[in-house]
Amino acid sequence: MEMEKSIFQTREANFPDLEAKTIPGLLQVRVKQFGGRTFFRQKHKGVWQRFTYDQVYACVKKFALGLAKLGLQSGQTVAISGENAKELFWAEYGVLALGGKTVCLYPDMLPSEIKYILQHSEASFFVAEDQEQVDKILAIRDELPLIQKIIYWDSKGMWQYDDPMLMNFTELLEVGQGFARENPEFFETSIEKVTKDDIAVISYTSGTTGLPKGVILTHANLLDNAYRVAMSVEMKPSSQYLSYISPAWGTEQICGITLGLVVPFELNFPEKPETVLENIRELGAEILVFGPRQWESLVSMVQAHMLDAGPVRRTIYAIGMKVGKEVARERTEGQKINPIWKVVFPLADVIVLKAIRDNLGLKKAYVTVSGGTAMSPDIFRFFHAIGVKLRNLYGTTETGVLTQHLGNYFAPETMGKWFRSHPDFGPPLEWKLKESGELLARGGAGFAGYYRNPEMTNEKLEDGWFSTGDAVTMKENGELVFLDRVSDLRRLSDGHMFPPQFIETRLRFSPYIRDAIALGDASKPFVSALINIDFDNVSRWAERQSITYATLPDLSQKREVIQLIAGAVAHVNQLLETKSQIECFVNLPKELDPDEAELTRTRKLRREFIEDRYKGLIKAIYEGEKEFCFEVQIKYRDGRSGCVKNTTQINSCRNQEA
Numbered sequence: 001m002e003m004e005k006s007i008f009q010t011r012e013a014n015f016p017d018l019e020a021k022t023i024p025g026l027l028q029v030r031v032k033q034f035g036g037r038t039f040f041r042q043k044h045k046g047v048w049q050r051f052t053y054d055q056v057y058a059c060v061k062k063f064a065l066g067l068a069k070l071g072l073q074s075g076q077t078v079a080i081s082g083e084n085a086k087e088l089f090w091a092e093y094g095v096l097a098l099g100g101k102t103v104c105l106y107p108d109m110l111p112s113e114i115k116y117i118l119q120h121s122e123a124s125f126f127v128a129e130d131q132e133q134v135d136k137i138l139a140i141r142d143e144l145p146l147i148q149k150i151i152y153w154d155s156k157g158m159w160q161y162d163d164p165m166l167m168n169f170t171e172l173l174e175v176g177q178g179f180a181r182e183n184p185e186f187f188e189t190s191i192e193k194v195t196k197d198d199i200a201v202i203s204y205t206s207g208t209t210g211l212p213k214g215v216i217l218t219h220a221n222l223l224d225n226a227y228r229v230a231m232s233v234e235m236k237p238s239s240q241y242l243s244y245i246s247p248a249w250g251t252e253q254i255c256g257i258t259l260g261l262v263v264p265f266e267l268n269f270p271e272k273p274e275t276v277l278e279n280i281r282e283l284g285a286e287i288l289v290f291g292p293r294q295w296e297s298l299v300s301m302v303q304a305h306m307l308d309a310g311p312v313r314r315t316i317y318a319i320g321m322k323v324g325k326e327v328a329r330e331r332t333e334g335q336k337i338n339p340i341w342k343v344v345f346p347l348a349d350v351i352v353l354k355a356i357r358d359n360l361g362l363k364k365a366y367v368t369v370s371g372g373t374a375m376s377p378d379i380f381r382f383f384h385a386i387g388v389k390l391r392n393l394y395g396t397t398e399t400g401v402l403t404q405h406l407g408n409y410f411a412p413e414t415m416g417k418w419f420r421s422h423p424d425f426g427p428p429l430e431w432k433l434k435e436s437g438e439l440l441a442r443g444g445a446g447f448a449g450y451y452r453n454p455e456m457t458n459e460k461l462e463d464g465w466f467s468t469g470d471a472v473t474m475k476e477n478g479e480l481v482f483l484d485r486v487s488d489l490r491r492l493s494d495g496h497m498f499p500p501q502f503i504e505t506r507l508r509f510s511p512y513i514r515d516a517i518a519l520g521d522a523s524k525p526f527v528s529a530l531i532n533i534d535f536d537n538v539s540r541w542a543e544r545q546s547i548t549y550a551t552l553p554d555l556s557q558k559r560e561v562i563q564l565i566a567g568a569v570a571h572v573n574q575l576l577e578t579k580s581q582i583e584c585f586v587n588l589p590k591e592l593d594p595d596e597a598e599l600t601r602t603r604k605l606r607r608e609f610i611e612d613r614y615k616g617l618i619k620a621i622y623e624g625e626k627e628f629c630f631e632v633q634i635k636y637r638d639g640r641s642g643c644v645k646n647t648t649q650i651n652s653c654r655n656q657e658a
Helices: 023-034 053-070 086-097 111-121 131-143 169-182 186-193 219-232 250-262 273-283 292-308 311-333 339-359 377-385 454-460 500-507 535-544 552-556 559-573 607-613 615-622 653-657
Strands: 003-006 038-044 047-052 077-081 101-105 123-128 149-152 166-168 199-204 214-218 239-242 265-269 287-290 367-371 390-396 400-404 430-433 438-442 465-474 480-485 513-519 527-533 582-587 627-635 641-649
Touching (some): 023 186, 023 250, 038 053, 038 086, 038 273, 047 053, 053 086, 053 186, 077 111, 086 101, 086 123, 086 250, 101 111, 111 123, 111 131, 123 131, 131 149, 149 169, 166 169, 169 186, 199 219, 219 250, 239 287, 250 265, 250 287, 292 311, 292 535, 311 339, 311 377, 377 390, 390 465, 430 465, 480 500, 500 527, 500 559, 513 607, 527 559, 535 552, 535 559, 559 582, 559 653, 582 615, 582 641, 582 653, 607 615, 615 627
Parallel strands (some): 038 265, 077 101, 101 199, 123 149, 149 166, 239 265, 287 367, 367 390
Antiparallel strands (some): 003 430, 038 047, 390 400, 430 438, 438 465, 465 480, 513 527
């Protein structure tokens, strides 16, 4: 039976007036308002460099006019590849000001992945961070006839390159400055010509089930989503925001690129990915948006440090966390608790919880968000226990953000309540469920379509409703509960349905498990799992247990390590129906790797590919074998290939319990 619900029906009086209807237009507004205030901050060689709105605008203008001099026309595509940095944002704002569109790439993409996206997006220019990105594009440029110029901003190692296609970022700014003198009104006139319905970004999906699809994001799409968040979550102007998740992911296009102008934020860029935690602590970051894997890694780091601690410190930590979790249950989930927990909470906070917040750099964080995919409630409760009000956020690249925890009520099993959409961007957000449980959504600026793929666009739309492909349920209080992708829900041979992602997210709460994939389908009688151990944490544990090992493959098959992982599996099994419990598991002797197409760049599982690649191992599991001679080809980032060979144990959970 279909369910349908409109989030609200009338235009409320408290909707803010739109200050601009395009992103470069909003940038102009902010420059006029806050010209001398800090807008960007980036750490370089140990020093935080500040850039005011006026300085950012000047650089954006010079970059845009430099591209205009090189021949960039309105509507053309510019690809950008690199870690989050001021130059990346300058480049995107500059392209949008000319009426162009951008496509951002994950910096660890392989040349073959880059080639597909640049060909499909019809990119005319390529903006690269450094020598690594330049080398990748030079290796495939013969297959990219549309690329006119490659611009790079980090010149380290580039002095020996002598190629007319290459241009330094600073050199382009100088070209733009000269063009500005000759055409003093060109930039502002270009901004006036940009409309809200122009394509701003082509954001490519993860490609979990095939080639990535290019989602069209117009200026209206991005601003609509930014206003959904700004109208629902109280955020102070000039809050410290750390831009860490890649703009290749639509979430950062909404939160960093666009919401950073709407609120606005002070946008901070880490020195390098390895220094993110240090940078968060230095900044006192107030607003953080990470994917579940980043939040999981923070918890894993804390757990790993406690594994190294002495028995007294571990006991104090355990007691402090217990107190924090009990108080958080009442504060965020509305459950009544014994008053004694509230009495001892101030002491637990001073001795344990505050120290964890400080060490993670979350002391000043007042808006923390997890988006992208489901997250274990255990991870969620951990952060609320230490006093960090982590919010789940749900949406898709096509529809934008749809739900988030709002107010002071945070149910860890849900993705929160529906956002309001500003009426100037379109009709109210609406949802309905198909009989299969799949969520359909519409409203706001709407789904603008897939770039150069009208067939897939039409396939995903049903009378204006976008088919999300997600299986969800809706609670009576209006909160959304994410179950899994409809395509990923599995049915065993006896007809029993089980949710793989539910199982996997809870397995990853263990500090000893990095990745997991739950197996089972209509031809299989039970659920099994392939598990990647967390090499850093397991190796540290093994050293304390005086267990000798040589490599990851060796460590993964140690009897003691198998028993360790069996304990984590048994814990998750307690949360599941009997028929959904894992009966067998295998510790893989290699890590699942995006470079080998086993994971997407956001570390989502490519299930079909993994199940095909490891079909021999999976067959052995379901034929009742005790071990399997594992052999798989691997690729290194420098292009070399190799082979992992190892005798892999197939472990029965019943035997482990026995």
